[in-house]
Amino acid sequence: xxxxxxxxxxxxxxxxxxxxxxxxxxxxxxxxxxxxxxxxxxxxxxxxxxxxxxxxxxxxxxxxxxxxxxxxxxxxxxxxxxxxxxxxxxxxxxxxxxxxxxxxxxxxxxxxxxxxxxxxxxxxxxxxxxxxxxxxxxxxxxxxxxxxxxxxxxxxxxxxxxxxxxxxxxxxxxxxxxxxxxxxxxxxxxxxxxxxxxxxxxxxxx
Numbered sequence: 001x002x003x004x005x006x007x008x009x010x011x012x013x014x015x016x017x018x019x020x021x022x023x024x025x026x027x028x029x030x031x032x033x034x035x036x037x038x039x040x041x042x043x044x045x046x047x048x049x050x051x052x053x054x055x056x057x058x059x060x061x062x063x064x065x066x067x068x069x070x071x072x073x074x075x076x077x078x079x080x081x082x083x084x085x086x087x088x089x090x091x092x093x094x095x096x097x098x099x100x101x102x103x104x105x106x107x108x109x110x111x112x113x114x115x116x117x118x119x120x121x122x123x124x125x126x127x128x129x130x131x132x133x134x135x136x137x138x139x140x141x142x143x144x145x146x147x148x149x150x151x152x153x154x155x156x157x158x159x160x161x162x163x164x165x166x167x168x169x170x171x172x173x174x175x176x177x178x179x180x181x182x183x184x185x186x187x188x189x190x191x192x193x194x195x196x197x198x199x200x201x202x203x204x205x206x
Contacts, residue, residue, distance in 0.1 A: 005067040008040035065095030079178030086183040164199045
């Protein structure tokens with residue numbers, strides 16, 4: 001039987017935060033719970049966006065069912081509710097166990113926990129609300145452009161430039177919220193991560 005891996009995951013998004021503090025908290029938690037940490041993945045504010053995205057994807061790809069990922073707080077997983085929810089869904093789908101130290105939560109898809117389920121349902125509600133806000137702002141921006149006489153869509157006989165054109169405002173909104181390319185691809189539900197990455201490089205300065 002495979003022994004589970006225990007990974008710590010630390011991320012700082014501002015110059016006022018410290019990887020050292022998160023690392024210390026993870027090791028202290030591990031010591032109290034007789035856990036031997038196999039690896040700690042650290043992401044600093046100076047890391048490029050692609051590197052940040054690659055590290056979270058790489059971390060999850062190295063873990064399999066029954067392995068454990070430990071974070072100090074839920075918001076260390078991502079920069080927005082939508083992104084955090086997407087990452088949690090990926091974690092649950094792979095059967096990875098998530099420990100959130102400061103919230104006192106252990107998310108294990110193999111074990112039913114009413115309190116955890118309620119908190120995740122609440123978080124999911126906030127995530128849906130955030131998606132709705134993004135959708136409403138997208139519709140509002142399109143309506144405003146139409147009111148200004150800007151023609152929307154393609155001209156008759158024109159070739160569609162990209163499958164992402166109709167999602168342009170949503171993509172921009174999510175990029176502004178620092179959601180990774182990988183998770184934006186999953187949220188909008190079209191194309192591939194690589195094709196979206198190429199589209200973003202062409203249309204946005206990142």
